[in-house]
Amino acid sequence: MSFKYCWTNKDELIHRATRQGRVFSLETYLNRYPPESIDQLYEYGRSRWTLLIAACFYKHENIVRMLLRRFKPDVNAVGDVKLDFVHEVMHGISALWVAVAVGQFDIVKLLLEEGNADVNHLSITRSSPLRAASYIGRLDIAHYLIEHNADMRLVRDGNYTNLMLSAYREHTHMLKYFLDELQCDPNEYDQDGRTPLHYAIDGGSLNSVRLLLERGAKNSSPSPVTPLIWAALEAREDLVDAFENYCASDIEWIEARELLGAAYANIESKNYNLTKAIENLGKAYRWRTEKSLLKVVPSFSSVSAYNHSHECQTSLEFNELLRKSNTELHIESLRIQERILGQKNKRYRHAIRFYGAILADTHQYDLSLQFWLYELDLRRQHQIHFDKWHLRDFIHVFSEMIINDNDHIPEHAILHILKALNNELSTGRNNDHNLLTLFYLITIISHVSENQKVAVSMRDVYRMLVILVRNCYTTIGNSQHWTLLHLSVMTGLPYVNDSHIIALCKYPCHKTVALLLHCGASVDAIDAERNTPLHLIAQRKDDIENVLFIINLLCDVGRAHSDCVNSQGQTPLESASSIHVRTHLQEKIGVNRLKCLCARLIRQRNIMFDNCQFSCSLVDFINKH
Incomplete structure (x- = not known):
């Protein structure tokens, strides 16, 4: 009988037979079709692979053997594979890497002994087959790969070694092999200065930490945060205790216990436990007394967020603090972190911001802003760049304050944000996002300044705002080129869509328009369609009363030129979509x-x-x- 196959389905026939392990069907198909089917790439889900890689993934040893012996595929051809136990797609990996990753020792031997596969082939991220064995903890495969000249010195991007990976994965049997037989350095470090001890702590592996310490791992590294400090920051008391006999000094051990107590007092921590915080801080004070080791508190300037107080020096002062509110203990934990970690430390600064967010959630806005502004000052002082959402969070708090009838937004807080925005805009980073943040802040200020007393006290804010508005020549949107004044007369989408601001007001917003005009915004600026703000507001069909009010502002305050034409050759009057708007514009324009x-x-x-x-x-x- 003669078999006929549909040419258009031949790739699916071949690929399906490979995935399902039907070796005789696959051999029949491959004999019938051209040889290029062997090494071409097939797509399946998020994977893109050769037949050999697919056979390794599905653990079909018979398919791998048949392909190697009958059709001689390129054994080192690469593909992209989504493994079940790894979130991301692995790019540029070989059949050998896949066979190791799925734990198929017999296929690994086939590929090396019959296929002569490259045992040191690296993926896009420089992951080797030996690294895959380290990940799954297969000592037998790792030992076999080493026997076949696998290079232990090959590391993944960032100098992330196999020893570090095994420490993170809590594969102590792999650690013993690497340390005892291959003589790996227990104090090696990655590009960030993190050692295998750091990775063991990340993985929460007490056994890995103990083993590394026993094999000579030191509580030191090029990283500013030592492994012991890292364990304390993670509030892992069992891991901290493992270092007890491995500290270079008493002060190192005491400060770790202080930081552990501070971590337990960190309201953000999943291990938040005030009882544990008090217990560990109490131990540290007792040890300091026994060892006659007084605290050396840095002479940082007085901080309003910390009630202008300083860290407790004695156990007596600490016991007096405990009689007060939990807030004092939270602040004490921040002061401890500042002393030990330093003001530039990311974890410390994040703890400040998180505590400020907790205060904002309970409507303690003034205190919340003190914490956030202190963190902002630390960034400015140490020249640390902002995340693009950093300043936007202030806008959210300001809007919540107004919504909750708290219009007393401190002038110095607004000035701080304006100056920070000015610095960020001058760099050109995240330009659209920062311009929108400025736009939202202008809306906030326009609402706050309705109160005449507040408006008088915000003269410095207005002066800074004039500088910013007149310096913002860059427009928002790569294709539309909208100015801030354009945005103020639009409905909001696609750019003006922040939920906090929308809860405060709707656009077009006449208060925002008035403030922008007052600060010197160009009333006749054009967008990509040559529409002026007057064009855009004239085209609106709803909220007519507000539209007419804004038209008056643009024409009377801003002196908008009513004869400007857009790309369709229309003036604002000619583009008006409502008879009421058209009539009103006609009256404003006259002859x-x-x-x-x-x-x-x-x-x-x-x-x-x-x-x-x-x-x-x-x-x-x-x-x-």
């Missing part, structure tokens, strides 16, 4: 000025004027029409 009629005639008749000796201002005036 067209002669120079405007002349300029428009030049544009309509396509009269060439580029070569005329006109001034730049006159050329610009004609182009508007």
Whole structure:
């Protein structure tokens, strides 16, 4: 009988037979079709692989053997594979890497002994087959790969070694092999200065930590945070205790216990436990007394968020603090972190911001802003860049304050954010996002300044705002080129869509428009369609009363030029979508000025004027029409 196969389905036939382990069907298909089917890439789900890689993934040893002996595929061809136990897709991996990763020792031997596979082939991220064995903890495979010249010195991006990976994965049998037989350095470190001890702590592995310490791992590293300090920050008391006989000094051990207590008092921690915090801080004070080791408290300036107080020096002072509220204990934990970790430490600064967020959630806004502004000052002082959402969080708190009838937003807080925004905008990083943050802040200020007393006290804010608005020549959106004034007259989408601001007000917002005009925003600026803000507001069909009010602001306060035409050749009057808006604009505009009629005639008749000796201002005036 003659078998006929549909040519268009031949790839699916071949690929399906490979996945299902049907070796005779696959051999029949491959004999019938051209040899390029052997090494071509097939797509399946998130994976993209050769037949050999697919056979290794599905653990079909018979398929692998048949392919190697009958069709001689490229054994080192690479693909992209989504493994069940790894979140991301692994890119540029070989069949040998996959066979190791799925724990198929017999297939690994086939690929090396019959296929002569490259035992040191590296993926896109420089992951070797030996690394895959380290990940799954297969000592037998790792030993076999080493016997076949696998290079233990090959590391993944960031100098992330196999020893570190095994420590993180709590494969103590692998650690013993690497340390005892292969003589790996227990104090090696990655590009961030983190050692295998750091990774063991990340993995929460007490056994790995103990084993590394027994094999000579030191509580030191190029990283500013030692392994012991890292264990304390993670509030892992069992891991901290493992270092008891491995500390270089008494002060090292005491400070770790202090930081452990501070970590337990950190309200953000999953191990938050005030009883444990008090217990560990009490131990540290007793040890300091026994060893006659007084605290050396740095002379940091007084911090308003910390009630201008300083860290407790004695157990007596600490016991007096405990009689007060839990807030004092939280602040004490922050002061301890500042002393031991330093002001630049990311974990310390994050703890400040998180505690400020907790205060904001309980409507303690003034105190919350003190914590956040202190963290902002630390960033400025140590020249640490902002995450793009960092300043936006202040806007959210400000808007919540107004919504909750708390209009007393401190002027110095707004000034801090304006200055920070000015610095960020000058760098050009996250430009759209930062301009939107400024836009939202202008809306906040416009709502706050309704109160005349507040408005008088915010003169410095207005001066800074004038500088920012006039310096913001860059527009928002790569294609639309909207200015801040354009955004203030729009419905909001696709850019103005922050839920906190939308809960405060709806756009178009006449308060925002008025403040932007007051600060010198260009009323006749055009977007990509040559629409001025007056064009956009005239095209609105809803909220007519608000629309008419904004038109009055643009025309009376901003002196908007009503004869500017957009890319469709329409003036704001001609583009108006409502009879009420059209009538109102007609009344505002009155009779067209002669120079405007002349300029428009030049544009309509396509009269060439580029070569005329006109001034730049006159050329610009004609182009508007």
